[in-house]
Structures are given as structure tokens and as C-alpha cells.
Amino acid sequence: MNLRLAVGFLLVISIVFLGVFAPWIALYPTDMGLFPRDQKPSLSHLLGTDSIGRDIFSMLVHGITATLMVGAMAGSLSTMVGVVTGFVAAYKGGLVAELLRRLIDIFLVIPVLPLLIVLSGTLARQNVTYFTLALIIAIFGWPGAARNIQSLVLSLKKREFVDLAKLSNERDPEILFKEIMPNMLSYIGATFGMQVGAAMVTETALSLMGLGPSNANTMGIMLYWTRQFAAITRGMWWWFLPPALVLIIFFIGLQLLNMGLDEVFNPRLKRVTGE
Amino acid sequence: MLFLIRKKIDVNISPICQYLVKKLVVFCVTLWFAVTINFVIPRLYRVNPIEQQLRALEMTYGYQAIEGIDIKKVVAETRARLGLDQDMFTQYVSYLIQMFKFDFGISYGAFPTPVVELISYYLPYSLGLLFTTLIISWSLGVLLGVFIAFKRGSKIDSTLTSAMLFLNRIPFYILALILIYLLGYVFSIFPMSGTYGYHVVPGFNLTFISSLIYHSTLPALSILLVSLGGWMIMMRSTVVNILEEDYLTMAKAKGLRKTTIIKRYIFRNALLPQVTGLAMSLGHILGGSLIVETVFAYRGLGTLLAWAVGSGDTFVMQATFFMSTFAVLTANLIVDLTYALIDPRIRG
Amino acid sequence: MLRVEDLRVYYDSVLGQYKVVDGVSLEIKEKEIYGISGESGCGKSTLAEAILRLVKPPGYVKSGKVIFEGVDIVNLKEDELREIRWKELSYIPQGSMNSLNPVLKVEEQMIDAITAHSQMSKIEARGMSTEALKTVGLSTKVLGMYPHELSGGMKQRVCIAMSVTLKPLFVVADEPVTALDVTTQRIVLESIAELRDKFGVTIMLIAHDMAVQAEMVDKLAIMYAGKIMEIGSVHEVFEDPFHPYTKCLIASIPSMEKTSIKGIPGIAPSPLYWPPGCRFHPRCPQAKEICGKNEPQLCEIKNGRLVACHLFG
Numbered sequence: 001m002n003l004r005l006a007v008g009f010l011l012v013i014s015i016v017f018l019g020v021f022a023p024w025i026a027l028y029p030t031d032m033g034l035f036p037r038d039q040k041p042s043l044s045h046l047l048g049t050d051s052i053g054r055d056i057f058s059m060l061v062h063g064i065t066a067t068l069m070v071g072a073m074a075g076s077l078s079t080m081v082g083v084v085t086g087f088v089a090a091y092k093g094g095l096v097a098e099l100l101r102r103l104i105d106i107f108l109v110i111p112v113l114p115l116l117i118v119l120s121g122t123l124a125r126q127n128v129t130y131f132t133l134a135l136i137i138a139i140f141g142w143p144g145a146a147r148n149i150q151s152l153v154l155s156l157k158k159r160e161f162v163d164l165a166k167l168s169n170e171r172d173p174e175i176l177f178k179e180i181m182p183n184m185l186s187y188i189g190a191t192f193g194m195q196v197g198a199a200m201v202t203e204t205a206l207s208l209m210g211l212g213p214s215n216a217n218t219m220g221i222m223l224y225w226t227r228q229f230a231a232i233t234r235g236m237w238w239w240f241l242p243p244a245l246v247l248i249i250f251f252i253g254l255q256l257l258n259m260g261l262d263e264v265f266n267p268r269l270k271r272v273t274g275e
Numbered sequence: 276m277l278f279l280i281r282k283k284i285d286v287n288i289s290p291i292c293q294y295l296v297k298k299l300v301v302f303c304v305t306l307w308f309a310v311t312i313n314f315v316i317p318r319l320y321r322v323n324p325i326e327q328q329l330r331a332l333e334m335t336y337g338y339q340a341i342e343g344i345d346i347k348k349v350v351a352e353t354r355a356r357l358g359l360d361q362d363m364f365t366q367y368v369s370y371l372i373q374m375f376k377f378d379f380g381i382s383y384g385a386f387p388t389p390v391v392e393l394i395s396y397y398l399p400y401s402l403g404l405l406f407t408t409l410i411i412s413w414s415l416g417v418l419l420g421v422f423i424a425f426k427r428g429s430k431i432d433s434t435l436t437s438a439m440l441f442l443n444r445i446p447f448y449i450l451a452l453i454l455i456y457l458l459g460y461v462f463s464i465f466p467m468s469g470t471y472g473y474h475v476v477p478g479f480n481l482t483f484i485s486s487l488i489y490h491s492t493l494p495a496l497s498i499l500l501v502s503l504g505g506w507m508i509m510m511r512s513t514v515v516n517i518l519e520e521d522y523l524t525m526a527k528a529k530g531l532r533k534t535t536i537i538k539r540y541i542f543r544n545a546l547l548p549q550v551t552g553l554a555m556s557l558g559h560i561l562g563g564s565l566i567v568e569t570v571f572a573y574r575g576l577g578t579l580l581a582w583a584v585g586s587g588d589t590f591v592m593q594a595t596f597f598m599s600t601f602a603v604l605t606a607n608l609i610v611d612l613t614y615a616l617i618d619p620r621i622r623g
Numbered sequence: 624m625l626r627v628e629d630l631r632v633y634y635d636s637v638l639g640q641y642k643v644v645d646g647v648s649l650e651i652k653e654k655e656i657y658g659i660s661g662e663s664g665c666g667k668s669t670l671a672e673a674i675l676r677l678v679k680p681p682g683y684v685k686s687g688k689v690i691f692e693g694v695d696i697v698n699l700k701e702d703e704l705r706e707i708r709w710k711e712l713s714y715i716p717q718g719s720m721n722s723l724n725p726v727l728k729v730e731e732q733m734i735d736a737i738t739a740h741s742q743m744s745k746i747e748a749r750g751m752s753t754e755a756l757k758t759v760g761l762s763t764k765v766l767g768m769y770p771h772e773l774s775g776g777m778k779q780r781v782c783i784a785m786s787v788t789l790k791p792l793f794v795v796a797d798e799p800v801t802a803l804d805v806t807t808q809r810i811v812l813e814s815i816a817e818l819r820d821k822f823g824v825t826i827m828l829i830a831h832d833m834a835v836q837a838e839m840v841d842k843l844a845i846m847y848a849g850k851i852m853e854i855g856s857v858h859e860v861f862e863d864p865f866h867p868y869t870k871c872l873i874a875s876i877p878s879m880e881k882t883s884i885k886g887i888p889g890i891a892p893s894p895l896y897w898p899p900g901c902r903f904h905p906r907c908p909q910a911k912e913i914c915g916k917n918e919p920q921l922c923e924i925k926n927g928r929l930v931a932c933h934l935f936g
Contacts, residue, residue: 106305108555111603113562114580114596115309119316121584121592122324201446205566208448209581223452227570232456233467240456244449251444521721524677525782528716529736530708539735543726619726619769 005260011253015246019064026058030217041238048238051229060242063219066130067247070203070218073134074141075196081138082145082195083188089146090153104150107143113205116140120211128213133206137199144198148191152184190258197254204247219243291615291622298611302604309600310374313593314367324589328383329353353380379594384586390594393579398598400470401575405564406606408495412502413553419503420510420549421542427515436511439504447563451497451570458493465493470574494571498564502556509552513545520544547618554610557603565599624793624825625651625674630687630697632666632673634894641894643669643682645849648921651793651842656819656826658840658857660833660872664891666849667829668717671797673697674827675714676704691793710740713791715783715815717798722782723770730766733785740789755784758821759814776807783814793825794818800835812839833876837861842927845869848892848902851921854929865930867909901933909934 018025027046028034033053041048047056089100119136120128206212207220208227226232226240317324329350356369373379379390419435426432442450459467471477471486517523518541526540568577576595583591615621632644644666651657659667672678674689676696689696691712696704716722724732730752737748753763759780770778779799786794796815800808816839818824828840836843836857843860845853845868853866864870871887889906892898898905904914913933921931 102304105301106308109305109558109604109607110309111558111561111565111599113559114565114599115312117565117580117584118313118592118596121587122317122589205446205448205563208566209569209584211584232452232460235456235460237456240452244452247449248445251446252441255440255444519679521716522724524679525714525716525722526724528675528677528708528714529739529785530705530710531735531739532705535735535739539727539731540724544724547726617726619728620771 002260002263004256005264008253008256008258008260011249012257015064015250015253016068018061019068022061022065026055026061028055028058030054030058030062038234038236047242048236050225050236050239051231052225056239056242059217059222060219060246062217063222063243064246066216066218067200067203067220070130070134070137071196071200073131074137074199074203075192077134077138078141078195078199079145079188079192081142082147082191083149085142086146086149087153090150091157100146101150104143104146107140108147112140113202116202116206117209117211120206128211130213130216133203133213134199137202137206141195141199141202145191145195148187148194149184152187156184186261190261193254193258197251200247200250219247289622294615294621295612298608302608306601306604307371310371310597311367313374313597314370317589317593318363324587328587328589332383332386349381356380374597379597380590382588382591384583384588384591390590393591394576394594394598397574397576397579400573401564401568401577402602404491404494404568404573404575405498405561407491408498408564409502409553409557409560411495412499413506413549415499416503416506417510417546417549419507421514421537421545423507424511424514424518427511436508439507441504442500443502443504443508445501447497447501448566448570450501451494451567454493454497455570466490467493468572491573494564494567494573497567497570498560501563502560505556506549506552510545510549513548514541517541517544543617547614550610550614550617554607554614557606557610561599561603624653624655624692625827626688626690627670627674628688628690630670630673630689631685632669632678632682633685634682636681639895642849642897643894644673645894645897647687647846647849647851649844649851649854651825651827653825654819654823655842656816656828656840658828658830658836658843659846660829660831660836660843661846662887662891663831664894665846666894667831667846668797670846671714671795671827671829675708675712675795677714706740708740709736709786709791710789711792713786713789713794715779715786715794715796715799717801720775720778720802723773723778725770727769728766729768729770729773729781733766733781733788736785737788751788752784755788756781758787758817759784760810776803776811779803779807779811780814783811783818787818787822787824790822791824793827795827795829797829798831799828801830801832808835815839833872845872848897849894850902850931851929852903852931854921854927856927859928865924865928865935866903866932867907867934868903871908901931 031054035045035049035053035055037049037051037053039045039049045055045057047060050056050059085100085104088097089104091097116136120133123132203212203218204220204223207218208223210224212218212221212224220243222243223240226236231239333350356373377391379394382388382390382393385393423432423435454465455467458464466489469490471483471490475483475486477483523536523540526536531540565575565577565580567573568575569581572578576599580592580595582588583595627647627649630644630647631642634641634643647666647670649657659670661667669678669682672682673684674696676684676699678684684697687697691707694707696707696712699707723729730749733752733755734745734748737743737751738745741748743751749766752766756763756765761777761780761784765773765777765781770781773781779802783799799815800811803811812835815826815828819826828836830836840857843855843857844851845860845866847868853860853864853869855865860869861873864873868887871885874885875887887906892902892905898915899918900916901907901910901914901919904910907914911933917933919931919933921929922935923929924935
């Protein structure tokens with residue numbers, strides 16, 4: 001197991017761990033006004049308290065859960081849709097596939113974030129749940145996954161074993177499962193990772209602007225409150241740095257994981273000295 | 276649809292014309308698609324948010340006159356203009372025509388200012404920030420990429436490349452928060468928000484421009500430091516691939532000077548995918564820059580959008596989306612045209 | 624004109640050391656067309672690269688000398704090397720599909736080589752390029768075209784023209800006709816032959832196609848597994864081959880008289896693990912016991928006739 005894979009996996013899994021076991025790790029409930037406000041980190045409050053009187057460490061840990069949940073939901077949705085559409089777009093001919101290709105092209109050019117903002121901005125705040133948020137992120141996120149899968153299938157399609165399979169009269173679904181899929185699994189995994197990461201970035205951005213679920217608690221919403229209370233200008237680093245750093249660590253870990261998996265699953269010629 | 280149009284054009288026109296026309300068609304179709312989404316979204320709800328706004332307007336101001344403007348008349352006109360009481364198709368057509376004329380209606384949150392006015396107040400700063408940062412980031416990335424490609428395998432290469440790879444993963448706005456804290460609060464080098472000084476008046480004078488640059492540095496840095504890595508790594512891998520190419524061996528065999536080889540053989544070939552990469556990432560970078568603007572309360576479309584969301588101003592929201600898309604698509608078109616100039620293979 | 628002394632080109636990797644060229648010595652006289660032949664993987668292309676100092680990392684010249692006009696190229700400084708490149712020592716590449724810069728016009732690529740080595744103006748350089756194109760049978764129209772507008776044969780001919788614009792003394796042609804169809808091969812080979820006949824250029828011709836060698840060269844060296852197996856004049860080698868490998872190579876050329884073609888049994892060894900003793904002994908039909916133990920040296924049997932085989936002392 002190479003270094004990148006190990007470190008990446010470690011980073012990602014520790015954050016996921018925090019998220020999954022949040023209810024047990026968080027020391028305090030996250031209701032408002034329970035504690036004295038704006039407290040710096042201390043022994044009783046590991047990360048201090050915020051301007052609404054909540055323990056930041058508990059907020060953070062629950063925030064991780066929420067953000068991860070939205071990311072995972074959106075990521076799975078967009079990957080699933082992306083795999084199917086990407087395959088159709090790459091493999092089939094005909095009007096539907098052509099339209100799909102055009103659609104993917106269009107979505108990849110348009111600035112999606114403003115569109116998302118408009119969409120969630122017009123939704124009444126009360127209607128936005130974690131799932132709704134994940135859904136709309138996925139609606140605009142699947143073209144990214146589709147494009148990945150599309151280029152992969154295109155390159156696989158050109159390779160000889162597919163022609164051989166066609167010659168031996170395999171039908172399309174057979175070809176899909178027996179010949180192409182096994183080569184794709186690692187890429188689908190990588191795409192999923194990327195989609196989850198991208199979904200988390202988008203969710204945090206939307207929540208930062210105040211478009212997240214109203215009584216929810218993602219890391220993005222934590223950052224939203226820091227802005228509402230001008231935490232940065234007041235130097236309350238213990239409030240805004242933890243969520244920011246957790247996100248950074250997670251994304252870097254994801255990147256390392258991807259790179260490590262790539263090295264493991266795609267055997268290339270061993271590195272020659274001097275490159 | 277699209278390929279039918281393409282087929283008709285294939286006859287007897289030079290390849291570069293074909294290329295340009297194709298790109299123009301893509302531009303129009305994509306813009307049309309964005310506009311259509313803009314049209315559809317408010318109408319998906321049971322009660323059209325625009326209709327809601329208009330009713331709210333009537334309720335709030337209906338029995339007074341603001342600066343001599345008859346609210347009921349304006350609302351009725353807007354209703355008529357949007358054709359909210361007509362069928363979908365007529366609405367759609369008139370909507371398309373309005374978009375074509377850049378007629379976005381009246382702002383609800385800043386009534387009775389026309390939306391176009393708001394947009395033109397905020398747009399220049401967004402464009403200025405975005406494109407300046409983009410040009411600097413892209414150029415620097417390209418130059419660094421070439422430099423680091425020649426040093427591949429060395430310590431500098433691995434450290435710099437890893438650093439850039441990680442920086443690239445940080446969302447713009449997170450870096451913005453950190454920069455505000457470090458450089459604004461802790462070290463107080465740069466202002467933590469705003470577009471120009473409090474008492475500075477916009478104009479073509481030195482005070483304004485220097486104040487603008489001073490306030491724009493942190494927002495620009497947030498975007499620059501993140502996107503720089505992407506360009507650098509892409510250029511590096513392109514150059515590394517080119518160094519393996521046969522025509523590079525030929526250039527060396529010909530005994531050309533190193534600068535000549537770098538300029539004419541490496542650079543000119545490596546730029547092509549870089550330009551394409553620039554076009555592809557414009558949408559994403561613009562989106563990110565909008566969020567950065569809200570973090571800095573920078574006078575740009577991002578702040579306008581955030582305000583519009585806060586006050587539920589659908590017209591402004593839609594107009595902002597439209598203008599962002601329009602800007603990105605136009606920039607894409609320009610990049611495509613540039614590509615046609617530098618790649619002789621496109622010319623046929 | 625050119626003398627190679629015990630040249631070794633190695634590649635280091637995590638798997639081991641690839642001894643691609645492992646002790647090659649030869650001598651090329653003025654105005655000779657000298658051929659080097661052998662199977663793929665025997666190291667002949669690397670030999671050409673080493674002579675021109677174009678070996679790409681991770682390959683490197685481990686030891687040996689390449690003495691060109693009295694100067695050892697291997698240890699020459701970059702600037703001095705650049706001086707003699709193209710003006711005196713030129714190169715016709717193998718994969719001409721990719722040897723031309725796709726974003727430059729043909730004339731730009733031809734002119735930049737000329738202006739890099741002389742004080743000529745662009746117009747004079749252009750004139751020389753036109754001349755060179757004529758010698759390979761291409762019209763001046765080609766100058767204004769881009770590489771992607773040319774066919775494979777035309778591209779190869781452009782490369783040949785480029786390599787002789789400065790009337791060099793020595794040209795290394797690395798598999799110049801391998802990727803071409805037979806008709807284009809003819810034209811290209813004629814152009815190359817004319818280089819020597821009309822302009823007195825010394826040529827080192829690398830080709831695995833023995834038929835091409837038979838037509839073109841004066842002297843022929845047979846290479847196998849990084850070493851030279853046999854050297855002789857083309858007539859001698861073809862009419863009376865000494866080394867068993869040479870015999871096998873010639874036997875595998877298809878011709879009208881033969882009713883069957885014999886391939887060479889076994890597979891070519893890897894540069895990681897050359898067989899001990901004589902490198903050909905695992906596949907040699909005439910192998911003796913000593914062949915697996917002692918490596919035969921290249922010795923001169925008759926005047927100008929060298930073989931590395933235990934059958935010949």
C-alpha cells in the first residue's frame with residue numbers, strides 16, 4: 001500500500017468517523033443559548049463557544065455528519081445518473097444519445113453555481129431539507145460524472161476486446177457487463193469520490209450564502225453564522241477555522257485517496273529513475 | 276437538430292468558417308437553453324414567485340404613490356409584459372424577446388429601479404476582478420508549468436507540484452476566509468471587505484484605482500492561488516508529453532538554440548490544450564468568484580445575487596444568472612476564436 | 624569519417640539495467656553508404672541516437688567513443704555539438720509522422736535550421752530549401768503547407784530535404800522507409816542514394832528490411848542483442864554469409880525463387896538478461912558447447928570482413 005493511498009485514506013476515514021459517531025463524540029447538545037457566548041477554547045469547551053452560545057466542537061462534529069450526508073446523497077445520485085447517461089452518450093448512436101451529449105456539453109459550460117443559487121433562492125426556506133438540497137445539487141452535478149464516464153467508455157469502446165465481443169455476437173447489455181464494466185469499476189469509484197467532494201463544496205457554498213436548510217446544521221451553515229456575526233473581523237478563529245480546516249483536510253484526503261487508488265489500479269510501467 | 280444544421284453548412288465553405296459558425300451555433304443554443312431554464316424555474320412552483328412579488332408590491336405600496344409612480348399601473352404593466360395571465364407559449368416568446376433586448380424588468384427589492392441599472396452598477400467590477408485574476412493566474416500557471424516541466428524529477432518539482440495540487444483542492448471561498456483572517460485580521464495588511472475605500476469616489480483617478488487595487492487584492496488572491504495550481508499542473512504534463520515527441524528530437528537534432536526550441540516547438544504546441552482548458556473551466560471559476568465576492572462584500576454580481584436572494588427579488592436573481600452565463604459564453608467564444616488563430620489544423 | 628569505439632548505451636530501471644547497446648565498434652569511410660541491420664530490439668535505433676547524442680533519459684551513454692572527423696562526440700560540449708549538428712552531422716528520422724512540428728509551416732521548419740547555423744538571410748534560406756525540396760522531387764508549393772496537409776511519403780521526403788539543406792558530411796537515416804508503401808519507398812530510397820551519388824554525403828542507413836539493405840548499401844553490419852555480429856561488403860555478406868544469424872536473416876527474405884521462408888526459432892532476448900556467452904547461441908542452429916560459455920569477439924577474418932562467432936576462430 002503506497003504512501004498516498006494510506007495518508008489519504010487515513011484523513012478521509014478519520015473525518016467520516018467523526019461524522020458517523022457524532023452523537024457519541026459530541027459532548028454537548030447544540031441548542032442555542034446554552035453556554036456563555038464567544039468563549040475561547042478551554043478544557044470544558046474544546047473549541048470554545050460561538051456567538052449564539054453553542055459549543056463549537058459539538059456543532060462541528062454534527063456539522064460533519066450533516067455535510068457528509070448531503071455530500072453522500074448528492075454524490076450517489078449524480079454518480080448513478082452519470083454512469084447511465086455517460087454510457088448511453090458514449091456508446092449508442094441515434095437522436096437520444098446525441099441530445100444527451102449536447103445536454104452534457106451545455107451543462108458543463110454554463111456556470112452552474114449561479115443557477116443553483118437562483119433555484120434554491122426561489123424555494124421557500126422551509127421547504128429545503130437535506131434531501132431536497134442533495135437533490136438539486138445532484139440535478140446539476142450529474143453532467144460532470146457523465147462526462148467522466150463518457151470519455152472512459154469512449155476510450156474503452158475503441159479497444160479491441162469490445163470489437164471481439166461484438167464479433168462473437170454478444171448483445172449490448174452483455175457487452176456492458178462482461179467487457180466494459182470490470183474495467184470501469186475503479187473509475188466509477190473515483191468519480192463517486194469526486195462527486196461527493198464537489199457536492200460538499202457546493203453545499204457549503206450555498207449554505208454560506210444562507211440558502212441551506214433553515215434549522216439544519218452543516219459546516220456550511222456554521223460558516224454562515226460566522227459571517228452573520230462577523231466572527232472573522234472579531235478574530236474568533238476558533239469558530240470559523242475548524243469547519244474550514246476540516247473541509248480542507250477532507251478534500252486533500254480525497255485527492256490523495258484518488259491518486260493512490262489510481263496508482264494501484266492502473267498499472268503503468270514502474271517509475272524509471274530520472275523520469 | 277444541431278447536426279442537421281451542421282450538415283447543411285458542410286457544403287463548400289472553408290473549414291475555418293465551418294468552425295466559427297459551429298461555435299456560434301453552440302453559443303446561441305447554450306444561451307437559449309440557459310434562458311429557457313431561467314424561464315421555467317419560477318413557473319415550476321405552484322404559485323409563481325414573480326406573481327407573489329407583484330402581489331406583495333401591491334399590498335405594500337398599492338395605496339400610496341412613490342415619487343409619483345403609480346404602483347398599480349407599474350404592476351399591471353409588468354403583469355402584461357410578462358404575460359402572466361396569458362398562456363405559456365406567448366409568455367415564453369415575449370420573454371425571449373425581452374432577454375434579447377436585455378430588458379430584465381423592475382427590481383422588487385430596490386423598487387422602482389430597473390434591473391438593468393442594478394446590473395450595470397455591479398457588473399463591471401465582477402468582470403474586472405474575474406478577468407484580471409484569470410489572465411494573471413493562467414499566464415503564471417503556463418509559465419510555471421513550462422519551468423517545472425524542465426525540472427521534472429527534481430526536489431523543486433515534487434514539492435511545488437504537490438503544493439499546487441493541494442492548493443487546487445481548496446474551494447475559493449474557504450481560502451478567502453483564511454486570507455481575510457490571516458492577512459486582514461492578524462497582520463492587517465489588507466482590508467477585510469469592500470471594493471474601495473469608504474470615502475473614495477469612483478472615477479478615473481489615481482486615488483480610486485489604487486484603492487480599488489488595494490481592496491481587490493485579497494479577493495483576487497483567493498481565486499488566483501487556487502486556480503494557479505490547476506494551470507501549472509496541466510501545462511507541466513502537456514510539456515512533459517511534448518518533450519517525448521518526435522518533432523522535439525528533430526529540433527534537437529537540428530541543433531537549434533534552446534530558446535528557439537522552447538518558443539517555437541514546445542510553447543506553441545503546449546498552448547493549445549491550455550487554451551481549451553481555460554475555456555472549459557470558465558463557468559466553474561465564475562461561480563466560485565461570485566461566492567468570493569459575497570464573502571468580501573465586494574461590489575460585484577455575487578453580492579448583488581446574495582442581496583437578491585435575501586430580499587426574494589426574482590428578477591434580479593434571474594438577470595444575474597443570465598448575465599453570468601452570457602459573460603461566460605462570450606468569453607468561451609472569444610477563446611474558441613483565439614484557438615482557431617493559433618492552431619493551423621483547425622484551418623484545414 | 625566516423626569511428627565508433629566500444630559504445631555502450633544503458634537504461635537503468637527499478638527492474639535492472641537494460642544494456643541496449645553493449646560494446647559496438649565500427650568504422651565508416653567517406654562517401655560510404657553503411658547499413659546496419661537486425662531484428663527489432665537489437666539496439667540499432669539506439670545506436671543511431673547515441674551517435675547523434677539524442678539518447679533520451681533514462682537512457683545514457685555508459686562508455687565508449689564516437690569519433691567524428693577526429694572529434695569525440697560523446698564528450699563534446701553542448702555548444703560545440705550544436706555547431707556540428709545539421710551542418711556536418713544530420714539525421715533522417717524514423718517516425719516522420721510526428722517528426723514535423725504541427726504548428727509551423729514546412730518552410731519555417733526548414734529555414735530555422737538553416738538560419739541557426741549560418742548568417743544567411745531568410746530569403747537565401749528559402750532558396751536553399753526550395754533547392755533541397757527539388758532534390759527529393761517535391762514542388763515549392765509544399766513550403767507553404769502545414770505538416771497535417773502532407774501524406775506520409777511527402778512528410779518523409781520533407782525530412783530528407785531538411786536534413787540536406789546545409790549539405791552535411793554525414794547523415795544518419797534511421798529506418799527511413801519502414802512506414803511507407805512500396806512505391807513511395809522507391810522514391811525515397813532513390814533520393815537517399817542520390818545524396819551520396821550527387822552530393823558525396825556519407826550515409827549510415829539503419830533498416831531491418833534486408834532487401835532494402837541489399838539495394839542501397841556498400842557495407843553492411845549485422846546487429847543482434849546489442850552487439851555487432853558480422854561486418855562486410857554487401858556482396859560478401861549476401862553471397863557468402865559467415866555468421867549463422869546472418870544466414871537466418873537472409874533465409875527469411877521472401878523472394879521469387881524461394882518456395883518456403885524460414886523464420887528464426889525462439890524469441891529475441893531482453894536487454895535485461897542477455898544470454899551468457901554468445902548472445903545468439905540459444906537460437907543458433909550451429910551452436911557448440913563453447914558458445915554458451917565464452918563470448919566471441921568481433922575479429923577480422925579477411926580484409927574488411929569481421930565476424931563474432933566461434934565457428935571462425
